Amino acid sequence: MPKLSLMFWLFAAMLSCVAQTVEGATIQSLSRIGGNRSNRVVGYGLVVGLPGTGDQTTEIPYTIQTITNMLRHMGINLPTGQFMQPNNVSAVMVTGSIPPEAQPGQKFNVTVSAMGNASSLRGGILLMTQLHGANGRVYAQAQGSLLVTGSSAQGATASLTINNPDVGRVEDGGVVEVPMPSSTGTANAVTLMLRHPDFVTAARMVEAINLVFPGSAIAQGSGVVQVRAPSDPNARVGFLAALEQIPVHPPTPVPTVVINAQDGTVIMGGNIRVSPCAVAVGSLSISVQNNPQVSQPNMFGRGVTVVATNTKVKIQSHKAHLFLMSKKVSLEDVVRTLNTVGATPAQLASILEAMKSAGALHARIKVL
Template identity: 40%
Template sequence: MTRLFRFLLPLLALIAAPAHAERIKDLGTFQGVRPNQLTGYGIVVGLAGTGDDSIEYTVQGMKGVVSRFGLTLPAGVNPALKNAAAVLVTADLPAFSKPGQRLDVTVSALGKAKSLRGGTLIMTAMRGADNEIYAMAQGNLAVGGLGVSGADGSQVSVNIPSAGRIPEGATVERAVATGFDTAPSLTFNLSEADLTTALRVADGINKTFGDRRARAVDAVSVAIDATPGAEERILMMGMIENIEVTPADAPARVIVNARTGTVVINGAVKIHPAAVAHGKLTVSVNESPRVVQPAPFSQGQTAVEQSSSISIDEQKKPMVNFKGGASLADIVKAVNAIGASPADMVAILEALKQAGAMKAELVVL
């Protein structure tokens, strides 16, 4: 390993970082080297009357807790558990975690509990997707929310008092086998699928090590030949992560959030020759009813006479001519010149795409 490191270190020093280069570790992850989700069902005790009360599954959970200590509640006895609550406990088990390491856990109320403030989580088994136990959780909750209720039913809540965290509240009991040290090859998966980026990552690895050990399998995966053994592979993975490559430019894309009116246009969007005219028509209807009195000693009656006035205001905006190859700056400048709102901008972009003048993907959130 020492000889390999001494041979490859000068190669890394000779690699010049291109403009806008990114480290490979920021573009994706190695297959199998990932966190795993853990979940557990537990009971929180010590609450100040803000628990689940007499919910059946909370009672069953409490019976399971006390049964660990040889205590059996009489049949038909369902205690009112205002000071206890059924909860779900979640955590992420990082890659390469070893028994004895600590994890942060999140505790969330499952039933009618109003607040978990001041509660203590009883020892809870944390299971993975294979239903095996990988950690045990227990501890006092840190709750950032606050909930207060009055006798008349009025309530005031600050943040979310029915969920909290236990820093380092779980202990790892079993390691997850990644298999990275025995697999025939390593696989690096990009976060975003792109054929050009996958080819550049493989090329960057091959140039660094001076061989053809890396090859792009598809738009996401890059397969890397590696000798068996955890020590050699860890060294190689660490060096690969710090290689800098220039990712491919993002495809032309316009993102529209229809709920907030936010429009985001990336720099790859280009406009072909087109002319855009935008105007605003405002119609106002004013109602001014007036009371009409009859003449003295006549047979007439007091009545309300309607009086309406309608006005039309049309703001004329100049037609904007987009020259071929207009950039993002040109688009923004032209849209600001005609005074278009975000909603109007969406209509203009949709019209440009329908007219074939904008070759970009239009994504509506």
Template identity: 40%
Template sequence: MRKLFATLALAFSALLAFAAPANAERVRDLGQFQGVRSNQLTGYGIVVGLPGTGDDNLAYLTQAMKGVSGRMGLTLPPGVAPGLKNAAAVMITADLPAFSKPGQRIDVTVSTIGKAKSLRGGALIMTPLYGADGQIYAMAQGNLAVGGLDVGGRDGSNVTINIPTVGRIADGASVERAVATGFDNGGDLSWNLFTADFMTASRVRDAINRKLPGTATVTDGVSLALRLPPNADTRASLMAAIEMIDVSPAETPARVIVNSRTGTVVINSAVRVAPAAISHGKLVVRVDEKPTVVQPAPFSGGRTAVEQSSRIRVEEEDRKVMMFQPGASLSKIVDALNMLGVTPSDLVAILEALKQAGALKAEMVVI
């Protein structure tokens, strides 16, 4: 039994020694290797086969239909605009993942750019998808899956569910050209943080060098230079090992985020408040007008008149004064503001006042 307990204690100690640090995150969740990213593709095309819910004689759609007909060997009469209720001009967007090779399939999203009411039941004609450099990287074609619905009646009533003018084609495009990532080139490989932070960059460097000594150096607050072998197989294995290393990132800067459109206020855990007292009350002044009609006595020769009657009331809520202790944390701030019973708009006013008083140790960001 003693040997068993000793073995268990030794195993437990080993687990503690190799356990991930508190609040640790994987390197792959903090950033990514430069060049290993997706690329956006766009294209202009035509969806056909619509049940009368397409565009109606749009000039650019008419020209496109004539071009498509010409490629098929059909020449439309000059000066005649075909009725195009069964077709719609669309924009196609897609993301080309890193390391995509010719012949692989990617999903595409199709959206109308004209007056088409719905793309339900339509099929996209073969359309080239272009990258930012103007080169063709994929070809899209296929039947659309539309989650929206648009139904109208003769009296003008209309019911729309979701968005019927946007559809998606799973595996709707075939990759025709690969994007160079620089992965298989010799020399240093750059790794970039998603958010610039010198402390986090230094901790990532130290964690990588503990596992692979002499591999990482900090370039700036975002980038690390990694000295990896030029061999693609060895480089891929080392990159996979680096991505799974656990790192404790630096604490985020103290910020208060205010959404001016929705009234949402977000306070992160790094926010601290210096000694301050808050008194927040609400003064309501209400004026009620109740005019009355005064009728003269019969045969008195008087005229009917309106007599004004006003009533003014002043109400002020009784609110307590809250005192923040030095270095008050987020939980203390929330508890105190909840006791005051503040609304989101009142909370923004209080935080702005604390910032002006120099008591709020945080950056206020209005979005």
């Protein structure tokens, strides 16, 4: 082994021990090497062998067209106007991500999703499907038995579905056909892309790298750090291994409150500060009740039966709860107080946004 490469591997072992003992993050956890990413591919294919849960081909014409084209490719020509109505075939889209620097023959997982009106893909087998990149070039092919975690059952008057039976996976179903390009940067430099761009983090990364490899790192903004690296491929691998293990002390994260607007979930970090404020929690309920009434005419009259609706609207204002946030309030106190008054997740989100607007909540609110 060359001396230069051996030195880099010794650096990697030493820095790995240092990273475990020093409190903080590493270059690897704070950034990724530019170009070192997976390559997404997509394809269109057929799933066969379904137990009568495939596409209704009378409503999904492209499934029949795909079957016809596949049979023609295999040397089977159907008579003109031949009517087919299989229920064990489904048209699907196949997606996957090829690992960085993958070589021909390397396998990866693929996800299969129904395109038509198939009720379930459970028990199906994906036929060989070409997987294309964004440029339209074929990079891999996929085939194999589907693993479907969802299930469904249907009766005459009721049905039950658990998870999604129209989506499945094929473990190691994708096979790389074209080698992926190298992703270790240019001939004499490596680009580090920060996972969360920040000027403080970029500056501390440059300082930490230059302590180990003097004069090799330069910051090119809040999200990019350029590092001079050896041009020899073997030495470059050892250099990157050592580089990724360099410990860095990142800045304190910005206090953040995350609100999921879809289901009302609210997540608050432990470093949130709250200034003195008063909050009132109340609610206004409006109920609308429609009572159908039937107006029946006399037996010998000429009138007709009429259905009339009697509508009652009721508005009720519930008692408001007023509570005071003291000077030394913590996140635990806020949660305990809001739980005491019975605030719902939607009310909690509204309260936090109002406190932020009033300047009492010292945190960033992120709505998903």
